[in-house]
Amino acid sequence: MDDIDRNIIALLVEDARRSYGDIGSHVSLSAPSVKRRVDALRRSGAIEGFTAVLDHSAMGDATEALVELFYAPGTLLDEVAERLASHPQVVEAWSVTGDADAVARVRTHGNLELERLIMELQRDGSVVRTRTVVVLSRLVSRRN
């Protein structure tokens, strides 16, 4: 992983559909060389894949929230992760320090669906309590 690799990654973060030749002209390398490096970066796991960046508000998912989750003592993380992942509205979730045990970032069509989701999360065994903050607006959103 050298500066050229980091440069290639930056170019692919900016636009994942760039051609190898185009990337090569930015980093002074031929297309095959760029392909070899990108293949290596994917194999090493530094690049996990390529995805489309969506405008969810333009697609009906207008409500975002952070749900803090409090679990009963002795609850297993894998179990928690599995239950959270089973809800398609849970976009991201982390196990955290602090008074809550985990935080889930969720996206729903509106407050009604958010309310229903929170109740479902509370019914998923071992959840003792939740505390939700609703996202009013997105202040920063970096592509990486």
Next chain:
Amino acid sequence: MDDIDRNIIALLVEDARRSYGDIGSHVSLSAPSVKRRVDALRRSGAIEGFTAVLDHSAMGDATEALVELFYAPGTLLDEVAERLASHPQVVEAWSVTGDADAVARVRTHGNLELERLIMELQRDGSVVRTRTVVVLSRLVSRRN
């Protein structure tokens, strides 16, 4: 925006470097038709772009945290957004309901840089208080 568009979007979220022909064979459309739909989805803003998904822990950014920010009354959101965006470690930030005014998701090389970042955020005018939870592990991470 019909079911075919939603299908095309799902395929591009899964792999943004898929060819139009490949997408077409999944949605029973020719490559040129798929291209026109993708162009339209980009123009409408539903698709904001295409990016590489990185493994940040494999690249030295091992520490993630959520920093709750409390601002002085009357602080302007645009100002807050600009100041947060000026720190490259701030990956995402939202204005939220609840007792905190905003939450920033940050990524640093380690606890030392996190500590320094929190102190810098506190020095950015109008910040009255911060409260930080450190991410212990990633439980769910959906690509969308």
Next chain:
DNA sequence: AGTGAAACCAGTCTCTC
């Protein structure tokens, strides 16, 4: 909105350095 044909461009492989 869609298709198929055609020209053009990009991806990928092998070989050589």
Next chain:
DNA sequence: GAGAGACTGGTTTCACT
């Protein structure tokens, strides 16, 4: 590790439906 060249396959435009 990198480039050149050749082959394969993808992208894009156009005429047509």
